[in-house]
Amino acid sequence: MSEPLKVAVLGADGRMGATVCDAVEKAPDLELVARLEKDDDVASLAGRADVAVDFTVPSVTEANVHALLDAGVHAVVGTTGWDDAALARVEEHLARTDGLGVLIAPNFALSAVLAMQFAATAARYFESAEVVELHHPNKVDAPSGTALATARGIAAARRDAGLGAMPDATETQLDGARGAVVDGVHVHAVRLRGLVAHEEVVLGNPGEQLTIRTDSFDRESFMPGVLLGVREVGGRPGLTVGLEHLLDL
Ligand SMILES: NC(=O)C1=CN([C@@H]2O[C@H](COP(=O)(O)OP(=O)(O)OC[C@H]3O[C@@H](n4cnc5c(N)ncnc54)[C@H](O)[C@@H]3O)[C@@H](O)[C@H]2O)C=CC1
Numbered sequence: 001m002s003e004p005l006k007v008a009v010l011g012a013d014g015r016m017g018a019t020v021c022d023a024v025e026k027a028p029d030l031e032l033v034a035r036l037e038k039d040d041d042v043a044s045l046a047g048r049a050d051v052a053v054d055f056t057v058p059s060v061t062e063a064n065v066h067a068l069l070d071a072g073v074h075a076v077v078g079t080t081g082w083d084d085a086a087l088a089r090v091e092e093h094l095a096r097t098d099g100l101g102v103l104i105a106p107n108f109a110l111s112a113v114l115a116m117q118f119a120a121t122a123a124r125y126f127e128s129a130e131v132v133e134l135h136h137p138n139k140v141d142a143p144s145g146t147a148l149a150t151a152r153g154i155a156a157a158r159r160d161a162g163l164g165a166m167p168d169a170t171e172t173q174l175d176g177a178r179g180a181v182v183d184g185v186h187v188h189a190v191r192l193r194g195l196v197a198h199e200e201v202v203l204g205n206p207g208e209q210l211t212i213r214t215d216s217f218d219r220e221s222f223m224p225g226v227l228l229g230v231r232e233v234g235g236r237p238g239l240t241v242g243l244e245h246l247l248d249l
């Protein structure tokens, strides 16, 4: 039997980090070698970990990834807050490594990955589309990374299909009443005690509506995707954005 893959978790005391630590400890082919929290030194992972999983906060995740690459460790990242410039800096850093891989995914739940894909597929057939994301009230960012990715996917599909702006006669409104606008797609964020992570995409035509909804009722829902990423990232040099690239969809 081959040696277990050595895994470190960054943000190990957080909601996601703690769940990932449990999942790694239960997997016979993986070994949890480090639980890092803020103020711990990422450089200490050099030679100790093969792969690190980052579920920290948007303000530190990019620096963590650069430190992991400097330490020679592959990275699986679920933390939100990535923009094109940050992704480009990671790609540039990866090009200077000896075949390291980084996987960044806005959502590791299969239902969410499928919902994003279904929304992008449906977008070209509808005049209107809006995204509503609903989360626990301890979430620090809005809109969610998943909602941003969903809206961008819808916008790209509409552009490719040659669709113009969506119908909207709103002239006067209270600030924020129509949500945020991401590439022309309205995105609304609900924060509600009792929720975990949910998203609804509503698409409308005259006389009909399609609703695509994903619900993560438990953080367990993200674990198969995270563990798949941990097992596969070492065989995928360079930057991969989105779990869909690892699934046979
Ligand atoms: N991609 C996905 O499927 C999912 C992504 N997320 C994202 O993951 C991130 C974390 O979410 P939660 O676990 O709910 O947050 P949380 O607030 O429960 O956990 C974050 C943890 O990171 C720690 N931390 C802060 N700075 C650090 C540093 N420099 N090094 C190491 N640890 C540090 C904090 O002390 C805390 O324990 C968020 O951006 C969230 O949106 C959450 C769920 C699923």
Ligand SMILES: O=C(O)C1=N[C@H](C(=O)O)C[C@H](O)C1
Pocket (backbone or CB within 6 Å): 080, 106, 107, 135, 139, 140, 143, 144, 145, 146, 147, 196, 197, 198
């Ligand atoms: O903070 C969360 O909880 C989640 N964050 C990710 C996001 O912002 O999309 C993924 C999921 O929605 C849960």
